[in-house]
Amino acid sequence: MSTETLILDGNTVAGAIKQSLETRIARLAEHGITPCLATILVGDDPSSATYVRMKGNACKRLGMQSVRIELPASTTTDQLLEEIHKLNADPLVHGILLQHPVPHHIDERAAFDAIAIEKDVDGVTTLGFAQNAFGFANYPSCTPAAILAILQHYNLPMEGKHAVVIGRSPILGKPVSLMLLNANATVTTCHSKTANLEEIVRQADIVVAAVGKPKFVQGSWIKAGAVVIDAGYNKGNIGDVDYEACLPNASAITPVPAGVGPVTIATLLKHTVDAAERQINL
Ligand code: NAP
Secondary structure (H helix, E strand, O other): OOOOOEEOOHHHHHHHHHHHHHHHHHHHHHOOOOOEEEEEEEOOOHHHHHHHHHHHHHHHHOOOEEEEEEEOOOOOHHHHHHHHHHHHHOOOOOEEEEOOOOOOOOOHHHHHHHOOHHHOOOOOOHHHHHHHHHOOOOOOOHHHHHHHHHHHHOOOOOOOOEEEEEOOOOOOHHHHHHHHHHOOOEEEEEOOOOOOHHHHHHOOOEEEEOOOOOOOEOHHHOOOOOEEEEOOOEOOOEOOEOHHHHOOOOOEEOOOOOOHHHHHHHHHHHHHHHHHHHHOOO
């Protein structure tokens, strides 16, 4: 193990974000408002259930409200839209998170787009995505925003750097590519049809792994001194990066767990507090 590699501790970054929220939540309480995140879980996928539970618990620990909507796997698109419309109309709900993925028969895009933009705290609507692309979103997707928050917290420069993002999903790979581009990085976005992936990753100053495959990124792919961000989260708390193998070449690296994950949750809480403040123009 290289002694010089900086471990990018997600718990430290998340702690700083959550601490900054405490006074804001207290100020909202003076106005009779408790920031409230509504989560919607469709079906019984155990990982999704865990993620939703973690988000709800994180809200409670900070004195925020959480509403959990749990719907059976047989839920139709129309039924899901109806639930979302109810939450849109509820003034006590400030943020709405529809846990991805929903069962295949549901039109996920229609469901995401049904979320009111002022409550789209995970940047999943088409409008929220577009605002993020232009660089003026109130609520960019939480995991991409968490990745940038980690880089910023540790003063790791993005400007002029070659960032290689592996993955192009609408909630992670694409938005983080756009955010890095807006931060003046030169960005290459890779995907399952990319030719010569390893060679491209070897050119990266910043590698973002968002693949969904355990230990996918190999140590030999990492240029000496590169920053490695592992957004992956696979069964058994395993990231998309072979951490031990990448450690010697990396100048900085996120672990899994305790890397991007806790910052994603802290960012979700922050966006919900932002939304509650905006509701009363605070
Ligand atoms: P996803 O929707 O399945 O997308 C995976 C992406 O990886 C796709 O763009 C896919 O390419 C690409 N890919 C798959 N195999 C590849 C290969 N052999 N070479 C290059 N690219 C390949 O997954 P996601 O929702 O973006 O999630 C990615 C990872 O992040 C997962 O491990 C997930 O658990 C994790 N995640 C973590 C958080 C967090 O809070 N830490 C939040 C969300 C997701 P194609 O587009 O060509 O199919």
